[in-house]
Amino acid sequence: MSLARSLVDVRPLRTSPVFRRLLIGRTVSVLGGFMTMVTVMYQVWDTTRSTAWTGAVGLAQALPLVVFGLFAGAWADRADRRRVFLAATVGQAACSLLLAVQGFTGHVPVVVVLLLVAVQSAFGALGAPAAGVFLPRLLPKDQVAAGLALQQVTGQSMMLLGPALAGVLLGWFGIGVCYLLDALSFGFAFYGAFGLPALPPEGEPSRAGLHGVLDGLRFLAGHRVVRGALITDLAATVLSFPVSLFPLVNTERFGGDPRTLGLFLSALAVGGVTAAALSGSLTRLGRPGPVMLCASATWGAALVVFGLSTSPWIGLVLLVLAGAADATAVMSRSTLVQVRTPDALLGRVTAAEQIVGQAGPSLGNVRGGLLAGWTSGATALIAGGVLCVLAVAGVASTTPELRAGGAPAPEPAGP
Secondary structure (H helix, E strand, O other): OHHHHOOOOOOHHHOHHHHHHHHHHHHHHHHHHHHHHHHHHHHHHHHHHHHHHHHHHHHHHHHOOOOOHHHHHHHHHHOHHHHOOOOHHHHHHHHHHHHHHHHHOOOOHHHHHHHHHHHHHHHHHHHHHOOOOOOHHHHOHHHHHHHHHHHHHHHHHHHHHHHHHHHHHHHHHHHHHHHHHHHHHHHHHHHHHHHHOOOOOOOOOOOOOOOHHHHHHHHHHOHHHHHHHHHHHHHHHHOOHHHHHHOOOOOOOOOOHHHHHHHHHHHHHHHHHHHHHHHHHHHHHHHHHHHHHHHHHHHHHHHHHHHHHHOHHHHHHHHHHHHHHHHHHHHHHHHHHEEEOOOEEEEEEHHHHHHOOOOOHHHHHHHHHHHHHHOOHHHHHHHOOOOOOOOHHHHHHHHHHHHHOOOOOOOOOOO
């Protein structure tokens, strides 16, 4: 296999100028989003010196997505997705601009900052389902996986760059400048989406309100491939997400060195970037089901061996492997969702995927923390990895459509 075929497939950049603009806009906006995430945490901690308040930042980000996500998906399946995304982008930019104003003018109550974060997250919950239809509508079916891989590699890269850049800018210029740069970054996202054609739903539009949400849930319950993909993701995150265990495992096994702890987190991201950059052969394979199952099982197995390891260097290698497996599983899962879901339902299914991706790691951190309190960090890590592998094996054994890879055409479904 040639190195060129192993590298991320860049055909979407060559064949679709619209996708190219979208990717540039999304990349800059994601960079700004990670900068704001760090800046909010810094401001809340600097104001309160309370871990309870910094924990509330995560709640302010996650709760609107969980509460409004499915309803936002139903709305996106009733309207021109381009207009919905543009409106959501303007709303997010306005929230960043208000955060910048309060950052320049002086301290405001922390509740106000969290409220702005929550409103911005609500606009994000609206924009994500609309954006979920862009790739299947803009790219040929055989290039959707490649487009998702390009989004993954740029997103993971910004996850590495954004927090570091925010730290530098906070030291030089303060919180106002960081928030302002995030607001400006949404201009790139707006530019990227502005050239899109109109993207109304293909097929029967969603019913209004709760009826449309229930139609989407019925599709998820009845579609074995999409349902299996989301269950596999939940198995990998709820049962085995390791981040909350890192400080304890670092203390138990590696002497509590803070440098080692920081490398644990970086190793997952390095693995993700590497896997996305070398995803060409997998995205061209056209079998996202088996790839997702194997990658999810590899994630769990790598965490089991990491829990058994007593060498920090071997541990870091295993976390790089876990991060690569996680990124591969995410790309494959998103490919399955986007090519197997009818366009008229894609907003709602994308919203469900976003909720799973947001809630799963949070629940996994809670599970790991509780189990570690009763046993040990290593035991919780090993048990979670074993449960993940068993759950993935269960999904694989009961969903032959996933093992077979799946055809790219959507299955007939819907209300």
